[in-house]
Amino acid sequence: MVQKPLHGLKVLDLTRVLAGPYATMILADMGANVIKVEMPGRGDDSRAFGPFLPDGTSAYFASLNRGKKSITLNLKKEKAREIFLELVKTSDVLVENFRPGTMEKLGLGYEKLKEVNPRLIYAASSGFGQTGPYREKPAYDMIVQGMGGIMSITGEPGRPPVRVGVSIGDITAGLFTVIGILTALYQREETGVGQMVDVSMLDCQIAILENAIARYAVNREVPGPLGTRHPSITPFQAYPTQDGYVIVACGNDTLWEKFCRAIKKEELLADERFATNPLRTKNVEILEEILKPVFQEKTTAEWLVILENAGVPAGPINTVDKLFDHPQVLARDMLKEVITPAGDRLVAANNPIKLSYADTNLNPVVPALGEHTREVLESLGFGDKYDDLVAEGVI
Amino acid sequence: MVQKPLHGLKVLDLTRVLAGPYATMILADMGANVIKVEMPGRGDDSRAFGPFLPDGTSAYFASLNRGKKSITLNLKKEKAREIFLELVKTSDVLVENFRPGTMEKLGLGYEKLKEVNPRLIYAASSGFGQTGPYREKPAYDMIVQGMGGIMSITGEPGRPPVRVGVSIGDITAGLFTVIGILTALYQREETGVGQMVDVSMLDCQIAILENAIARYAVNREVPGPLGTRHPSITPFQAYPTQDGYVIVACGNDTLWEKFCRAIKKEELLADERFATNPLRTKNVEILEEILKPVFQEKTTAEWLVILENAGVPAGPINTVDKLFDHPQVLARDMLKEVITPAGDRLVAANNPIKLSYADTNLNPVVPALGEHTREVLESLGFGDKYDDLVAEGVI
Numbered sequence: 001m002v003q004k005p006l007h008g009l010k011v012l013d014l015t016r017v018l019a020g021p022y023a024t025m026i027l028a029d030m031g032a033n034v035i036k037v038e039m040p041g042r043g044d045d046s047r048a049f050g051p052f053l054p055d056g057t058s059a060y061f062a063s064l065n066r067g068k069k070s071i072t073l074n075l076k077k078e079k080a081r082e083i084f085l086e087l088v089k090t091s092d093v094l095v096e097n098f099r100p101g102t103m104e105k106l107g108l109g110y111e112k113l114k115e116v117n118p119r120l121i122y123a124a125s126s127g128f129g130q131t132g133p134y135r136e137k138p139a140y141d142m143i144v145q146g147m148g149g150i151m152s153i154t155g156e157p158g159r160p161p162v163r164v165g166v167s168i169g170d171i172t173a174g175l176f177t178v179i180g181i182l183t184a185l186y187q188r189e190e191t192g193v194g195q196m197v198d199v200s201m202l203d204c205q206i207a208i209l210e211n212a213i214a215r216y217a218v219n220r221e222v223p224g225p226l227g228t229r230h231p232s233i234t235p236f237q238a239y240p241t242q243d244g245y246v247i248v249a250c251g252n253d254t255l256w257e258k259f260c261r262a263i264k265k266e267e268l269l270a271d272e273r274f275a276t277n278p279l280r281t282k283n284v285e286i287l288e289e290i291l292k293p294v295f296q297e298k299t300t301a302e303w304l305v306i307l308e309n310a311g312v313p314a315g316p317i318n319t320v321d322k323l324f325d326h327p328q329v330l331a332r333d334m335l336k337e338v339i340t341p342a343g344d345r346l347v348a349a350n351n352p353i354k355l356s357y358a359d360t361n362l363n364p365v366v367p368a369l370g371e372h373t374r375e376v377l378e379s380l381g382f383g384d385k386y387d388d389l390v391a392e393g394v395i
Numbered sequence: 396m397v398q399k400p401l402h403g404l405k406v407l408d409l410t411r412v413l414a415g416p417y418a419t420m421i422l423a424d425m426g427a428n429v430i431k432v433e434m435p436g437r438g439d440d441s442r443a444f445g446p447f448l449p450d451g452t453s454a455y456f457a458s459l460n461r462g463k464k465s466i467t468l469n470l471k472k473e474k475a476r477e478i479f480l481e482l483v484k485t486s487d488v489l490v491e492n493f494r495p496g497t498m499e500k501l502g503l504g505y506e507k508l509k510e511v512n513p514r515l516i517y518a519a520s521s522g523f524g525q526t527g528p529y530r531e532k533p534a535y536d537m538i539v540q541g542m543g544g545i546m547s548i549t550g551e552p553g554r555p556p557v558r559v560g561v562s563i564g565d566i567t568a569g570l571f572t573v574i575g576i577l578t579a580l581y582q583r584e585e586t587g588v589g590q591m592v593d594v595s596m597l598d599c600q601i602a603i604l605e606n607a608i609a610r611y612a613v614n615r616e617v618p619g620p621l622g623t624r625h626p627s628i629t630p631f632q633a634y635p636t637q638d639g640y641v642i643v644a645c646g647n648d649t650l651w652e653k654f655c656r657a658i659k660k661e662e663l664l665a666d667e668r669f670a671t672n673p674l675r676t677k678n679v680e681i682l683e684e685i686l687k688p689v690f691q692e693k694t695t696a697e698w699l700v701i702l703e704n705a706g707v708p709a710g711p712i713n714t715v716d717k718l719f720d721h722p723q724v725l726a727r728d729m730l731k732e733v734i735t736p737a738g739d740r741l742v743a744a745n746n747p748i749k750l751s752y753a754d755t756n757l758n759p760v761v762p763a764l765g766e767h768t769r770e771v772l773e774s775l776g777f778g779d780k781y782d783d784l785v786a787e788g789v790i
Contacts, residue, residue: 059609132726153560165548182577196751203747214454331527352598356591
């Protein structure tokens with residue numbers, strides 16, 4: 001009963017670096033048979049991103065490409081395209097994150113591929129999408145974070161902008177791409193045909209802007225950065241303690257009451273400036289001046305005990321090392337080893353989707369460049385041409 | 396041919412506020428028949444979150460719950476649970492984001508519901524997951540952002556921590572929940588039975604930490620915040636200009652060369668401190684001192700033209716208002732109106748997944764609390780009991 005939920009799903013993977021590989025990583029974790037097509041000799045750009053493991057494998061590449069197969073094909077060569085089209089015939093899904101137009105220039109655009117395989121789901125993840133005036137502009141996560149608004153509401157008021165510390169532009173595009181692929185697979189059960197999935201990093205940034213759009217749409221006030229504060233809930237932020245910070249999240253008036261009693265500031269409950277959440281938000285700076293000296297009296301650990309005992313949502317700001325021995329992270333098996341071709345081991349984030357009747361854990365095997373080329377060629381009947389294809393630079 | 400890809404999919408939606416409603420919003424945009432079950436008289440907590448439209452509808456609620464149906468059921472009442480179980484019988488998917496144990500206390504846990512409907516996919520999105528020592532702790536986005544590491548790598552070095560300006564803890568959990576549901580639906584085609592999808596906000600934060608985990612796993616250096624900088628690519632950050640900021644993203648040595656020529660600093664190409672990306676990253680502070688005065692010579696708009704003409708990826712830092720007339724956002728139809736029960740209109744982010752043979756645009760109709768209760772009760776054969784059920788506080 002416990003098997004991989006997407007076992008048997010064939011995915012042809014032309015992706016590089018992050019947004020696309022993140023999408024096919026999730027598909028691979030779920031059991032899809034992902035064949036990663038890489039450029040002979042060089043491979044995915046991220047194979048060159050440090051830091052490296054002792055055997056020379058990029059840690060970045062390893063964590064994103066576990067559980068995939070790697071074949072090499074130089075798609076600029078006619079023979080490589082012939083082999084590629086054979087793979088398309090038997091694939092359910094193709095994923096690429098080239099700049100729009102790249103596949104068409106190779107003669108491998110969706111219009112061509114659907115003639116070869118009408119059931120193919122062709123997913124393209126790009127910076128700005130397959131349409132619109134920006135479609136051919138170069139995009140990196142950083143560009144999209146700046147253009148899409150998230151950087152304008154992240155950081156401290158009056159200070160320089162900051163980037164979200166992870167490549168959220170790439171990662172959300174990867175997640176929406178997976179949703180698009182699985183939705184198209186659902187629809188294919190009914191229609192029998194595939195379709196094109198077009199996901200843009202910029203569009204995805206708009207889609208995650210949450211209440212910033214609603215607030216601007218209603219009151220035309222341009223949202224700015226608020227440090228650790230929430231725009232409309234108070235107190236809901238980090239306070240400096242004797243030795244660090246503690247986050248307090250009072251989402252409603254009941255929690256506000258518990259909070260005031262827990263920190264022994266019951267007098268605030270009678271203060272009409274703080275009687276409701278909208279009032280507390282309006283008077284947030286006055287409240288902060290009152291609370292600051294209170295929090296500096298104890299350590300973060302002491303405050304966490306006090307607030308937890310009072311039933312007030314609170315937490316620390318963990319650095320990444322803290323996650324490696326965090327009891328909940330360990331209990332959920334969220335950090336697992338992946339294994340490089342030479343047997344080096346690296347801790348990576350596991351798949352966060354837990355299914356009751358299916359195995360969704362990452363498959364730890366990281367492929368060497370072209371490790372599966374011979375096997376895949378043999379399955380297509382090109383096995384006897386392997387040496388010639390190497391000599392010609394096709395694989 | 397062009398229809399909603401998930402049309403016919405029946406989703407029973409018990410979610411509140413953000414992570415769960417974000418997941419069912421995507422399902423509704425894709426055409427699923429989402430029946431949102433709310434508490435009589437009060438409804439989803441987010442109906443009380445400002446700002447409000449003229450008719451009193453919360454803009455926050457409206458943007459997340461467009462295209463869903465709303466029924467009221469007080470699940471603490473026996474008769475409400477009877478009606479609920481009738482709905483479970485005909486549903487494909489149930490989504491809830493209660494604290495673990497809540498549904499069991501109501502006698503509506505997954506073990507019970509799967510007896511009623513073995514094909515049901517039961518998706519639970521929670522702060523810490525259904526297992527582990529933290530399972531019953533209260534969680535808000537802010538707590539999870541702090542605990543999961545992302546806050547420790549977002550912000551300026553040496554300055555206080557900052558929150559990612561959107562509720563990325565909730566939103567990524569919502570996205571992974573959708574992926575879990577669609578994966579379980581895919582597997583159900585083969586097995587004929589449903590299963591439980593268990594997604595934790597904290598797990599999802601680990602899953603998006605990207606190279607921060609790989610870097611720590613390899614070199615045991617704890618990653619910290621870097622302002623707008625990328626940890627391993629240089630130059631890849633925002634520089635202050637005469638009137639704002641410009642983001643520059645030189646992802647490889649070719650772009651570095653184009654960049655130096657574009658800003659008329661060809662001498663940097665001969666400087667061995669900057670000869671490779673690892674060297675530029677090592678000497679990033681020296682490089683920044685050289686580049687700072689250069690960027691202050693011109694405006695952001697001027698730099699964008701110069702860098703674009705040179706083929707160097709670059710971009711502005713847009714505030715949210717800029718998105719409302721951004722040519723690419725408009726071309727991609729990423730901002731669309733939703734319509735409240737009284738006919739008020741509000742701009743919201745559209746679904747970013749574009750499918751070639753299906754309509755994935757948001758359905759703009761926002762439900763009033765309990766607007767569809769009568770219709771749904773009638774479909775279940777309880778229509779004649781409507782007034783009694785209201786009187787008893789069941790609906």
